Amino acid sequence: AGLAGQAGRLASYLHEHPDTSLTDIAHALATTRSHLPQRAVILATDHTHAITTLTALAQGEHTPDAITAQAAPITGRQVWVFPGQGAQWAGMGADLLDTSPAFAQKMTEC
Numbered sequence: 001a002g003l004a005g006q007a008g009r010l011a012s013y014l015h016e017h018p019d020t021s022l023t024d025i026a027h028a029l030a031t032t033r034s035h036l037p038q039r040a041v042i043l044a045t046d047h048t049h050a051i052t053t054l055t056a057l058a059q060g061e062h063t064p065d066a067i068t069a070q071a072a073p074i075t076g077r078q079v080w081v082f083p084g085q086g087a088q089w090a091g092m093g094a095d096l097l098d099t100s101p102a103f104a105q106k107m108t109e110c
Contacts, residue, residue, distance in 0.1 A: 003038045003068065008058035011051045018047050040068045 014020065022044065040057060043065045044050035056063040096103040 002036070003040055004058045004060060007040065007054045007066075011054035011058060014047055014051050014054070022047065022050060035071065037071045037073075038068070039071055040066060042066050 010025075014025070042050060042053045042057065044053055049065070053063055053065045057066040057068070093107075097107060098104075
């Protein structure tokens, strides 16, 4: 329902803003939005095509120009974060080792 609602809102936005670059919209959606598990991609050649495809997606209709999928969860990976910040981080890792059993366990595993 959330994906369909978002498709409908985007179709309305494109209808109300016909001069908006589809490339700019695609970039913004890919880089500024949360990557939720339910995802969709539309293939469109122009605003009219995009609006038609998004409207179909919003209404739950099948169209070959709208691809939907469930993202697979990312598991089994660990990351070390070095934020490059200043003095406010001094001693943070040592403090976490003493106060967070989960952090200490993961550090030991690493």
